[in-house]
Amino acid sequence: MNAVVDTDPIVQEEKHPARKTFSYNPNKVAHNLDKLGLGYFSPIARLIGNDEPAKQIREILENTFLPLMAFAVFVAVWWISSFYVVSDSTKIPSPDETWRAWGGMVEFAQAEKLKEVEYYKANEERALSMEQKAADAAAGGDATKAERYTGLAEKFRTKIYQGATTFFDQIWISLITIVVGFSCSTLLGVPIGILCGVSKKINIALNPLIQLFKPVSPLAWFPIVFVFTTWGIEQPPSTSIWQRALWTSAGVVTLCSIWPTLINTAVAVASIDKDFLNVAKVLKMGWFQKIWKIILPSALPLIFTGLRLSIGVGWMVLVASDMMAQNQGLGKFVWDMYQNGDTQSTAQIIIAVFFIGAIGFLLDRIMLVCQRLVTFEEQNI
Amino acid sequence: MDSYFETYNLTKVYKTPNGDAVIVKGFDLKIKKGEFVCVIGHSGCGKSTVLSMVAGLSEVSDGAVILDGKEIDGAGPDRGVVFQSPCLLPWLTTWDNVMIGVKQVYYHATKEEREQIVEYYLAAVGLSEAKDKRPGELSGGMRQRVGLARAFALSPKMLLLDEPFGMLDKLTKFELQQVLLDLWNRERLTAMMITHDVDEAIYLADRIVMMTSGPAATIGSILEITFPRPRDRKEIMTTDQYYDYREFLMNFLEEKDSEIKEAA
Ligand SMILES: Nc1ncnc2c1ncn2[C@@H]1O[C@H](COP(=O)(O)OP(=O)(O)O)[C@@H](O)[C@H]1O
Numbered sequence: 001m002n003a004v005v006d007t008d009p010i011v012q013e014e015k016h017p018a019r020k021t022f023s024y025n026p027n028k029v030a031h032n033l034d035k036l037g038l039g040y041f042s043p044i045a046r047l048i049g050n051d052e053p054a055k056q057i058r059e060i061l062e063n064t065f066l067p068l069m070a071f072a073v074f075v076a077v078w079w080i081s082s083f084y085v086v087s088d089s090t091k092i093p094s095p096d097e098t099w100r101a102w103g104g105m106v107e108f109a110q111a112e113k114l115k116e117v118e119y120y121k122a123n124e125e126r127a128l129s130m131e132q133k134a135a136d137a138a139a140g141g142d143a144t145k146a147e148r149y150t151g152l153a154e155k156f157r158t159k160i161y162q163g164a165t166t167f168f169d170q171i172w173i174s175l176i177t178i179v180v181g182f183s184c185s186t187l188l189g190v191p192i193g194i195l196c197g198v199s200k201k202i203n204i205a206l207n208p209l210i211q212l213f214k215p216v217s218p219l220a221w222f223p224i225v226f227v228f229t230t231w232g233i234e235q236p237p238s239t240s241i242w243q244r245a246l247w248t249s250a251g252v253v254t255l256c257s258i259w260p261t262l263i264n265t266a267v268a269v270a271s272i273d274k275d276f277l278n279v280a281k282v283l284k285m286g287w288f289q290k291i292w293k294i295i296l297p298s299a300l301p302l303i304f305t306g307l308r309l310s311i312g313v314g315w316m317v318l319v320a321s322d323m324m325a326q327n328q329g330l331g332k333f334v335w336d337m338y339q340n341g342d343t344q345s346t347a348q349i350i351i352a353v354f355f356i357g358a359i360g361f362l363l364d365r366i367m368l369v370c371q372r373l374v375t376f377e378e379q380n381i
Numbered sequence: 382m383d384s385y386f387e388t389y390n391l392t393k394v395y396k397t398p399n400g401d402a403v404i405v406k407g408f409d410l411k412i413k414k415g416e417f418v419c420v421i422g423h424s425g426c427g428k429s430t431v432l433s434m435v436a437g438l439s440e441v442s443d444g445a446v447i448l449d450g451k452e453i454d455g456a457g458p459d460r461g462v463v464f465q466s467p468c469l470l471p472w473l474t475t476w477d478n479v480m481i482g483v484k485q486v487y488y489h490a491t492k493e494e495r496e497q498i499v500e501y502y503l504a505a506v507g508l509s510e511a512k513d514k515r516p517g518e519l520s521g522g523m524r525q526r527v528g529l530a531r532a533f534a535l536s537p538k539m540l541l542l543d544e545p546f547g548m549l550d551k552l553t554k555f556e557l558q559q560v561l562l563d564l565w566n567r568e569r570l571t572a573m574m575i576t577h578d579v580d581e582a583i584y585l586a587d588r589i590v591m592m593t594s595g596p597a598a599t600i601g602s603i604l605e606i607t608f609p610r611p612r613d614r615k616e617i618m619t620t621d622q623y624y625d626y627r628e629f630l631m632n633f634l635e636e637k638d639s640e641i642k643e644a645a
């Protein structure tokens with residue numbers, strides 16, 4: 001018999017039973033950072049573990065300076081174009097003009113916030129004085145007067161501030177809209193995808209519709225969704241955030257972003273490993289159990305790939321659908337600034353573009369982390 | 382012979398574009414309760430086909446499989462199956478991979494009882510330490526240990542193994558054969574195991590079934606292994622009997638080998 005190499009970890013563990021103390025494992029930390037989409041920091045983790053420090057430092061410098069250089073070139077090109085791309089009515093704002101516009105937006109938002117706080121403070125004071133009067137009247141034996149003052153106090157307390165919408169309010173509305181739209185597309189896309197993957201007949205039935213509607217632009221969906229929301233959703237008071245426009249915009253997001261989720265789910269379910277189905281057969285699992293315990297978990301990694309694509313599409317579509325639906329989100333902000341047409345407004349649009357990009361990137365990262373958390377390591381024996 | 386398990390005229394025919402392909406034909410085998418039977422034969426002769434029909438994972442073209450007096454109809458947890466690749470569910474831990482089956486079979490048991498069962502079998506295959514690991518973090522040998530624990534934990538009437546150690550290195554294979562034999566000694570489950578390893582078959586089996594080469598493969602010969610149990614690998618390898626068995630099996634396989642070459 002040839003020499004035997006012990007590849008089985010059990011044997012190795014038995015040889016070193018004492019190695020159980022905690023130690024910093026730079027490789028493991030770096031691996032986990034990669035998994036969380038924070039790959040930028042993994043050379044730092046390795047450096048702390050003193051794992052090939054020279055290589056790690058080079059990597060950190062590269063990861064930092066190369067992107068910074070590219071960004072510098074970009075800003076330079078932008079700056080130069082701000083001198084040349086100038087027409088009678090408008091021009092490209094320079095980076096420093098844009099920076100100042102950003103300062104203006106922050107100032108405006110802070111002033112608005114201050115006004116809001118003062119508004120509530122003043123109303124609270126009024127309410128308190130009304131309550132005082134109510135107490136006085138009650139002490140004087142005038143019950144109807146006391147009741148009237150109490151009612152007034154209540155009125156001051158429940159008054160809602162209706163100030164100007166700030167850029168940050170609009171970001172917030174956009175986030176709510178994408179969450180609503182994306183949730184709907186997930187709640188519809190995953191179950192329909194599972195049905196398509198499980199049943200060939202359902203797949204044959206639905207495939208033409210899916211292929212037909214998948215390429216349709218949000219601008220085309222908008223009027224149709226608008227009819228539905230106008231018919232089905234009562235317009236709430238203007239203080240509510242659940243405006244009809246928000247639902248319309250979310251509906252357009254749903255219709256455009258459902259397809260990657262649906263198709264990926266269907267493919268994942270249809271291509272499930274036969275071995276896993278054999279497990280279900282041997283255990284005589286029922287239909288629902290088979291889906292819940294075998295099919296869904298095995299399809300999860302691919303479903304999340306679909307969800308990640310969906311949220312990307314959804315965010316991209318959102319700006320356009322906000323513009324059309326006049327939903328108080330980032331799309332409306334861009335549209336309103338565009339209507340103003342002056343250089344400062346264009347600068348604010350540039351700020352909005354950066355925010356749209358950054359939030360889109362963040363959403364993608366969140367989905368990436370989710371995707372990696374549900375992805376199991378393939379077993380290749 | 383009072384048989385616990387029986388195949389009667391077991392036949393598998395695949396419809397192919399150039400007519401019917403008869404893979405297995407008239408496979409008749411009787412196994413006593415608590416008997417360990419190994420099936421050997423050349424690669425591609427139809428061993429897995431027989432086993433998956435017995436498991437109920439593949440349809441029987443003709444004939445029948447009878448277990449404990451009843452004809453089998455489809456797969457079920459009364460037959461614990463261990464495949465070459467253990468096909469564990471990669472998103473579940475070792476513990477959960479065993480538990481999923483235990484839950485299904487012992488649906489009337491309490492939570493504690495189920496946990497005891499899982500614990501018992503994981504300990505029996507030496508995996509108590511690795512119960513929270515996922516298959517991706519386990520070596521091939523450890524995965525197959527989970528596969529064995531999962532099959533035994535179902536308390537099946539019969540154990541079906543399809544070359545379970547075929548992909549493992551020699552040392553791991555020896556270890557796992559021991560694990561399997563120890564478990565089997567405790568419960569004396571009726572077992573049918575496919576292997577292409579002659580030494581493995583002699584060490585484990587009460588009888589070795591030799592299959593002829595396909596097409597239309599069937600049982601060519603049966604060899605009784607009379608070593609008393611429990612067996613010691615080194616001890617039986619010192620006997621002349623061992624080498625007689627071995628020669629008989631090798632001769633059979635070589636014969637079939639030359640038949641294949643002649644046919645080609
Ligand atoms: N779906 C199928 N259609 C036609 N022939 C098949 C099919 N599946 C398996 N076979 C044939 O059956 C034969 C036996 O396969 P198998 O039982 O896996 O062999 P073994 O396990 O003995 O190596 C092989 O020659 C294979 O080509």
Ligand SMILES: [Mg+2]
Nearest residue numbers: 428429430543
């Ligand atoms: Mg096989």
